[in-house]
Amino acid sequence: MLAVENTVTILEKLAELNRAGVTDIASDLDITKGTVHNHLTTLEENGLVVRDGDQFRLGLRLFEFGEQIKNQHKIYDVGVPEVDKLAEQTGELGNILVEEHGQGIYLYRARGENALSLDTGIGSRINLHQAGLGKAILAHLPEERVDEIIDEHGLEPSTKNTLTTRDALFEDLEQIRDRGYALDMEERAVGVRCVAAPVITNDGVVRGAVSVAGPVSRLRGDYLETEVPELVKLTANVISINLSYA
Structure with a gap:
């Protein structure tokens, strides 16, 4: 070695x-x-x-070093105030995730009034296919890049709900592109759901993703399928616009 x-x-x-x-x-x-x-x-x-x-x-x-690296990502400076608002609006856990070397890195977390405490903190790495944030990013990467990431990191499950085949993942990524947001239905952590949207600048490059995560007991029904997605997409859109012209 x-x-x-x-x-x-x-x-x-x-x-x-x-x-x-x-x-x-x-x-x-x-x-x-x-x-x-x-x-x-x-x-x-x-x-x-x-x-x-x-x-x-x-x-x-x-x-x-970590502070210096974090500040090198413009999405951090632009995204923090918006994700803070998102966490306050929903009372849940707001997140910013970026991709590096084919994995997801949590860049920021904002805690709403009722936010869960999860096992991933700022700087934690996850496999992209295991979480809504990661899938929101994968959905807007070139297909050959997604294949490379799968070849390198595999499709290991985090829970019994994780998508672990290429066909299932690619089908979900297509649905994410169609509706503009990703759902994590207890795919990374049992009892936790997540709604995530990609941050895409006007050059068509996906810069990361933002999300709201909360317990199944609260993220359900219209709140999960309509209200939270609209808030998350709005947040991602504002960050995307601000990043595009920063």
Whole structure:
């Protein structure tokens, strides 16, 4: 394994474990303790990890990088106030997702009065086919790009409702294009539904997606099929226009 790959793998393991010692990391990753120690020492010297006794955790310098990266996405600056309004209007969880390397990255979340607490936070990665936000993006990517993403990341289920065949996914993507929004019917998380719409600038490029997520008990009937979709599409449209002329 290349040195850089070792470093990335160690950082990912620390993110997973919150904090860990050299022995635990070496055992989990099947890397020698000496190699792990050397990498952690270098990371510590550069402020990327912090030592607490005989354990290490991620350092705040990574947060600094994250803030810089987030601000490089114009959809963040343009979208935050609009998604804040969306969350306030619905009382639910508002989201902005972008695609990178064939996966979805949560760029922003806004909590309405009754918003759920989910297992994905800002910076979390998901497979695009598993969520309404991701499907809203996939529906507006070239078909060959969608095929590439499926080939690379597969169609693994997140729940029993996840679309796990190309035919089912492509049929759903066609419906999303026709109606202008995507539905996530407990496809990523049991008990949670989502309405998502793509953010497409006037050059025809999909820049991301916005959504409202909430419990099945609230996102149902006309509210799910009419009211929330109209609010989400309006939000996506405003962001699209503002991005186009930013």
